Structure formats: C-alpha cells, structure tokens
Amino acid sequence: MIELSNVSKYFGGACALDNISLKVPSGQLCVLLGSSGCGKSTLLRLINRMLAFDQGEVRVNDKNIAQYDPIQLRRSIGYAIQDTGLFPHWNVRRNIALVPSLLGWSPERTEQRVSTLLDMFGIAEHEAKMPHQLSGGQAQRVGVARALAGDPDVLLMDEPFAALDPITRVSLQDELLSIQQEIGKTIVFVTHDIDEALKLADQLVIMANGCIAQSGSPLALLKHPDSSFVAEFLGGHERGLRMAKFTSVRDLCSQASPKREPFITVPPDMSVQELLSLMLLNGCASAQVVGDRPYGFIAIEDLQHVAKC
C-alpha cells in the first residue's frame, strides 16, 4: 500500500506538487495521467526518494519512507522507465539480475528468479543478448522484468511504453494486465496516453498543475467528470465513445425481442464501442448477444443508456 498525505514539493520558488493526498491500496494499479509538466513524474519519484519533498508524509506498506534508508527503499521498490535504462555493457540476464545481486541473494535463487521472469515475459531466447541487439518492445520487456526481479511489493513505472510503436505498446499493455492479474503488485503507472490510462487503471488519477484534478475508477471519471477540465481531458465529445469502449454489450442487452430482425451475432464481452462500429459497418440496427448461452438482444436505441449502466 502507498499512502501520500498532504505532500508538497517546490522547485526553487515554484510549486511542483501542491498538497497531494493519495492512497493506492495493495494490489491495485494506479495510473497518474496528465500532460507534461503536471507533476506526475515528480510525484512518482518522491515515492522511492529519488526526489525529496518539502511537506507531508509518504508511507509505503504502512511505514514512513523517511524511516527507510533510501538505498534499501529503492531496492524494495521496482522501477521501470521510458528509455529502459538497461545497462548497455551487461547482457539481458545480468541486467535482470541487478536488484537480486544488490540484495545479496544467493546465485541459485537469483538464477531461478531471472529464469522465471524471462519465461513470464517471453524473452528467454534473448537472455544472452546485449541491450542494443533488442527491439524496442523486447528491451522494454527486459526493463519491466528487471523492475520485478527483486520481487518488490510496489512497482513504479514512468511512461514505460511511451516510446514504443502502437502495436507493440498495446501488446505490452495486455501483457502487463495479465501479469498483474497473476502477481497482484501495487503499481503506480505514469502516462500521458489517455487510452493507455483508461485501459490499465484500477484507479485513475488525473493531474494538472501539481494538483489532483480528480481520481477514481476510469468509468466513474468518464461518466461523472468533476470539472470541465477533466471532461475535456478525457476526450470532450468523444468521451461517449471511450465510455462505450469500457462497457460490454452484456450490460446493455435485454430479453425483449427486437422490433427488427437482428443482423449480427456478437459475444457478451464485446465492447459497446466495437458493437457500434460493427453496426456502422454492416448497416444494421440490432444484434443478438450469444456466449455460452443466449444473453438476449441489443438494438441501436439501447446504446443511449451507456452512461447510465
């Protein structure tokens, strides 16, 4: 668990973080979203004491981080960054083994841990390669594997996928989600990519000018933005489509038989956004939802309720 209470940070006279309070429960993935200069990376770097703050208190696992030795604190927290920061003179295996060796693990335990991670991220075949021989996606997988090597409870990720091409980025996001389901770390993830944030977040924190503009679940923020800033930031008029993306057709379909013949059949976990797209493509107004059992029907009029469910 990570808990920030009334944290402020000044650079010179300028206020970088203004009285931030934030709680990330254990096992949750918290995304800090904001445009550059909003203080999201600064906030992240306070947690492992890469930066000092001026006021307030940060607690990691119910212990004030001021009571930790900063070196020991960082070894107990995973850290992944945009440019990977892999050591160019070490091969993949040695890069991943960095924190275990800093922690003084036995060689056998380190070997075993590294092998587990290599398999988990599907990079076992690259273990002997040097970082410059890896593609961007492979390098970032190594970067995240390295961050997890010491088996930390807490993982900090600073725009880890920002430099990747869209296809690689999406596949790494999917991998992160499935790995997170398995390992259940407490993750703070910084990004400026709204779709990435909505996709990954259990808890989404929108930041602006060193303050938290709003925080909550992605759907809650999409449906009930506190301010016009948040509404605009989440896409303005396109917010509805993003909402549709995070709602599945299962939640909108009804048993009532349609007035028109259904033209298409869709699975229950398809997103409403995808359904809408299919309707546009096929020029049809209703669909039948079929999974392991028939779920019912959905018509184009039903889509207007997406904000209410």
Added chain:
Amino acid sequence: MPVAIRRTALVLLAAAVLFLSLLSWQPNRILPGVGQYAYQLLPAYLLAALAVIWLLSWRWQTAFIALLFAFPLLVYVASLQAPDNNRIGIGGAVWLLFALSMIFALQLPRAKLLVALLLFAWVGLLWGQPMLSLHLEFVQQQGAFWQELLMHLQLVVLSLAITIVISALLVLFTLNRWLNERLVFAILSFLQTIPSIALFGLLMVPLSLLSKAAPWLGVSGIGATPAVIALVAYSLLPMVRNALVGLRSVELAVLNAAQGMGMTPGQIFWQVRMPLAMPVIIEGVRITTVQAIGLVVVAALVGAGGMGRFVFQGLGQSAMELVLIGALPTVVMAILADVFFSWLAKKVRNDRAL
C-alpha cells in the same frame, strides 16, 4: 589496387632510380659521401626489375609482391660494390623505395603479414651489410643504446603513471564540482601552449632552488625531474578531457535507472560509469602515450637521457645516421603504442557489444 595508384607508383619508382642517389660511398665519418645512382650500380638488375614491371600488366599482384621484396635485395647487391673501408651511406632512393613498399604492401591482401615480412627483409639488409653507416653507428652506440631505450621507456611509463593519478583526482573533483571545470581546462590548455623547450627551461630554476633547499627530496634542476614534470603537464589535458567526455557520455536514463534500482553512488560509478567510459579513457591514454614518447626526445636537452640523446648528438656532429639511431626507435615505439592502445580500446568496445 586502383590503376591510378599503380601508375603513380611506377612514376615514383622511375624518378627514384633516375634522380635520387641510391647509396653513397663515404671514406670516413666526417666527409660527405659520393652519391651513387641506381643506374650506375645496377644496370643489369634494373633491366630485370623493368621486366617485372612489364609483367604487372598480366598478373600484376604476384609480380608486384616480388618487386617489393626485390628492393632490399637489389640495395644489398648494390652495396657490395662499395670500395673497401668505405662507409656506405643510405641515399634518398632507398628511403623512397622503403616508404613506397610499405605503402603498397598495406594496399595488398594480407597486408599485415606482408608488412612484417618486408620489415624483416629491410632490417635483414641493415644487419647483413656491416659497412652501412647506420649499422656502424649503431654498433658504436650499442652499449648506450639499450640503456637510453630503457631510460626513454621509464620516463614515459613514470609520467604516464603520475598523469593517471593526477587526472583521476582532477576528474573526481571536477565531477563533484569541488573544482571549477572551466578553470581546470583553462590551466591545462595554457600548459599545452608553452613550447616544450621553454617549459624545461622554466622548470630548471625553481627545481634547482628546491634541490638546494631540500636535498633529501632527490630532485634536481636537470635530468629526469623536470622531464617528468613537463611530460605530465602536457599529458593532463588529453587525459582529463577524454575521461570527462567518457564519463559524461553515459546515458542519463542508464544513470537514472541505476539510482532507481538502489545502486549506491560508488556502485554506479564503478559498475556503470567507469566500464561505459573505458573505451574513451583508453583513447586518452593512447594519445597521451604517443605524445609522451615523442616529447621525451626533447627532454634529452635537460639531460634526462632517452633517445633524444642520440638525436641531439647527431645534430651537433652533423651525423645523420646518429640522429636516425635516436629517431627510428622513437617512431617505432610510438607506432607500437598507438597500435596497442587502439587494439585495447576496440577490444573493450567489442566486449561490450558482444
């Protein structure tokens, strides 16, 4: 080898044979010799050489290699015609042939082996003809030669060691901002601009005063002390500059990650920054060493010894052979140092890339 280079080679060869003396007969060490031209000494052999050149148009590569090895042999045969008890001076044509054969050997396949064999052949010529003035001069200086060669190397190694220690401290202080970087570079650049002879002279006065005031220090106004101090002064700039450039060129993301992973500043320096900067630092050592090998020659002026002793003695006596006894080994040492440190830097770089 491009045709243009082959043509240039043939023209230069012809010029060497026609207009430069191949050898000279010197009745004694003082008198200038009488130049002997290739066409006087070698009419028959020249014809053979020309025949080989004619072959170039057919299987030129084989013929060319044969020609390169024929040069030292031709010179040796020519030297056999020297009158008794005459010293044999080496003429401009021989130097040109030597230089040309090295340049062309480097263009051919298996260049390294070829160059080594050719050097072997030319040194064999030097050894095989005891009346060559260079050979005679060397025999005369043999005792002093090895002693001075050792001295030369000692001065280089000692100044290199001191330079590395001082540079390490300067780099450390500069990186930690205990020293102003601009000031450091201003001073080191200023030292570089002082002519070496002036610096030796400037050092003599304070050092001799110091040796009088504190004889137990073992320093003196002339000899090794001013030489080493001056060498260090010249070596600091390339060494410090390369070390700083190397250490600074490490990517910020790498240092950021190292810190974020919980490495201590000492671990970051020794395990990340130093290994990554090493090729550039070795490059600095290379520049410094090659420069120092050359500068030690001048240090002979203040009585430090080394190869410079032969150079300045030879200049004083107008004995070019004696100058060469000092100059040639200096050139060879500089080339060897250059090759060695280039190889080392490349190896360090490759180890990283593997």
